[in-house]
Amino acid sequence: MASNNAGMEQLAIGIDIGGTGTKFGIVDREGNVLFSSEMSTRGFDTIEAFIEELHKKVQPLIDNVGGTGRIRGIGVGAPNGNFYTGTIEYAPNLPWKGIIPLAKLIQDEFKLPVVLTNDANAAALGEMKYGAAKDLNDFIMITLGTGVGSGIVANGNLIYGHDGFAGELGHVIVIPDGRYHEGTGKKGSLESYASATGVRNTAIELLENSDTPSLLRDIPKNELDSKKVYDAAMAGDQLAKDIFDYTGKILGLALANFVMFSSPSAIVLFGGLTKAGDLILKPTREHMEANLIQVFQNKVKILVSHLKESDAAILGASALAWDVQ
Amino acid sequence: MASNNAGMEQLAIGIDIGGTGTKFGIVDREGNVLFSSEMSTRGFDTIEAFIEELHKKVQPLIDNVGGTGRIRGIGVGAPNGNFYTGTIEYAPNLPWKGIIPLAKLIQDEFKLPVVLTNDANAAALGEMKYGAAKDLNDFIMITLGTGVGSGIVANGNLIYGHDGFAGELGHVIVIPDGRYHEGTGKKGSLESYASATGVRNTAIELLENSDTPSLLRDIPKNELDSKKVYDAAMAGDQLAKDIFDYTGKILGLALANFVMFSSPSAIVLFGGLTKAGDLILKPTREHMEANLIQVFQNKVKILVSHLKESDAAILGASALAWDVQ
Numbered sequence: 106m107a108s109n110n111a112g113m114e115q116l117a118i119g120i121d122i123g124g125t126g127t128k129f130g131i132v133d134r135e136g137n138v139l140f141s142s143e144m145s146t147r148g149f150d151t152i153e154a155f156i157e158e159l160h161k162k163v164q165p166l167i168d169n170v171g172g173t174g175r176i177r178g179i180g181v182g183a184p185n186g187n188f189y190t191g192t193i194e195y196a197p198n199l200p201w202k203g204i205i206p207l208a209k210l211i212q213d214e215f216k217l218p219v220v221l222t223n224d225a226n227a228a229a230l231g232e233m234k235y236g237a238a239k240d241l242n243d244f245i246m247i248t249l250g251t252g253v254g255s256g257i258v259a260n261g262n263l264i265y266g267h268d269g270f271a272g273e274l275g276h277v278i279v280i281p282d283g284r285y286h287e288g289t290g291k292k293g294s295l296e297s298y299a300s301a302t303g304v305r306n307t308a309i310e311l312l313e314n315s316d317t318p319s320l321l322r323d324i325p326k327n328e329l330d331s332k333k334v335y336d337a338a339m340a341g342d343q344l345a346k347d348i349f350d351y352t353g354k355i356l357g358l359a360l361a362n363f364v365m366f367s368s369p370s371a372i373v374l375f376g377g378l379t380k381a382g383d384l385i386l387k388p389t390r391e392h393m394e395a396n397l398i399q400v401f402q403n404k405v406k407i408l409v410s411h412l413k414e415s416d417a418a419i420l421g422a423s424a425l426a427w428d429v430q
Numbered sequence: 431m432a433s434n435n436a437g438m439e440q441l442a443i444g445i446d447i448g449g450t451g452t453k454f455g456i457v458d459r460e461g462n463v464l465f466s467s468e469m470s471t472r473g474f475d476t477i478e479a480f481i482e483e484l485h486k487k488v489q490p491l492i493d494n495v496g497g498t499g500r501i502r503g504i505g506v507g508a509p510n511g512n513f514y515t516g517t518i519e520y521a522p523n524l525p526w527k528g529i530i531p532l533a534k535l536i537q538d539e540f541k542l543p544v545v546l547t548n549d550a551n552a553a554a555l556g557e558m559k560y561g562a563a564k565d566l567n568d569f570i571m572i573t574l575g576t577g578v579g580s581g582i583v584a585n586g587n588l589i590y591g592h593d594g595f596a597g598e599l600g601h602v603i604v605i606p607d608g609r610y611h612e613g614t615g616k617k618g619s620l621e622s623y624a625s626a627t628g629v630r631n632t633a634i635e636l637l638e639n640s641d642t643p644s645l646l647r648d649i650p651k652n653e654l655d656s657k658k659v660y661d662a663a664m665a666g667d668q669l670a671k672d673i674f675d676y677t678g679k680i681l682g683l684a685l686a687n688f689v690m691f692s693s694p695s696a697i698v699l700f701g702g703l704t705k706a707g708d709l710i711l712k713p714t715r716e717h718m719e720a721n722l723i724q725v726f727q728n729k730v731k732i733l734v735s736h737l738k739e740s741d742a743a744i745l746g747a748s749a750l751a752w753d754v755q
Contacts, residue, residue, distance in 0.1 A: 194725065243592040259589045259591070267567065267568040268695075270693045273723065277691070278686065281683060362687070365601050367582070367691075368597075370592035400520070
């Protein structure tokens, strides 16, 4: 088959497996997503059934570009994905429990080499190859979504740690004995404040602990979310602004600590919360600088990913595939 | 000169420049310190005068091993030493202010290649080549002395960061709005608690904030130090034990955060405070585990450096010299 495509540019497949949906696409070396689609992650009795369906959905895309011979490999990003073992391990947001040999299962099904890593590491690779971190050797990627994920690049390489689990910065304790985090049972982690869920919980706390008038008081508690807090802040609501200030204060403190660890030239932020723009970025920058010792001050850029959100996950995952052996 | 020594094993010079004293020695590839000595860092009008005197003191050692031809290079560890630039920058504990081109000055004086890094990075290299971290690819070195320093190794390499200043873990904020740190003006940094100075300050606080009887009440406040707290704890003094428990609680929390950053297989502790043994190690381990999310629990060893303290600084600095170009 490869001979039919002699001289044609090689392509990579990127697959991003999320808690609800799975996105996939075919990407060229310049980061163009040539074809892409998605499917539900839910509703399969077994992981094997999911992968069989995934193959059925991806094959037409492969056929579009001339067949398997043009595909160099498959990169997969998934929560708790382990680069070293190719397994996903105890992923709380995925339907499959325990340790799943995901890379091997996909490799056997597709007959193509597969590399796996966690979703935030994949995002970091995507930014390094195609996005805001292009040509940076030292940066930290922070994804601010429902949860907080991270990928850390030092000396031009992702830090995987001895076991493949490095970069769980969402679970770093920022406020000792602070807010309880349901998923982990720990108190005061970054994720419990600087995620969409965290912003919602801060809103509830500030509303309960004050009598300050606010547009947010008109919204039923179970409908409060970070988008509504954003809308209120943009409409001039002071309490809504305070919510972002507070979030930025804690995020900035955490970023300062990360900077003093690996001294990156930039921190790249990605995900829903970044849509709040300066409402969150301004206090984040201020509090990062305020907590840095002199040698690090006014050196570290805080960048917001400019990759198209629909493409970013696929791009990031596909970036893994170029290095397969 | 090199021809006189053809076939003889190459050697390295290690120089550790501290706030009060400078140690230096000649080291072989197996980590044997063949000859060593020391001199004061203080009392020189200029950095040039210091380096001239250093050369006078080191030359007899070089002559002992057969001359400069056997020396592959010089590794230097110094506070705020920058691997990339070869400079020391604004080192609060050294007599020379501003930015000092230390590597170049030593190189010009000795006519040998010189590599510089900060003292804690040098310590990490020493442990990796000759000590507790031998053959480890991912570990964090923490030096618990008058201050708290660190060196971080990931994927088998020291993390220098984009500017050479990575690994300032002593300045990470562990307790927001916590104890004031004189040197930096920041509040709640690891160093303000988990250094010898920090232990002393915790002792003063606990003595002032309680009426608990304690052997430490017999010691004038200005004579209190971590050694006296240790002696009291070993004599069964509960308040002295509480001081180490508190120190270990904060150190353990900080270590958990570091683990969730780079997922090392081990943390190597070095320096005066480690002499307190289980008094500090036990609470440190407990609180590290308590703050780790499940995927990291019961995986990370906390090791204490077993290098001879008199040799460790020289060994660490010399380890740099093997990689000179």
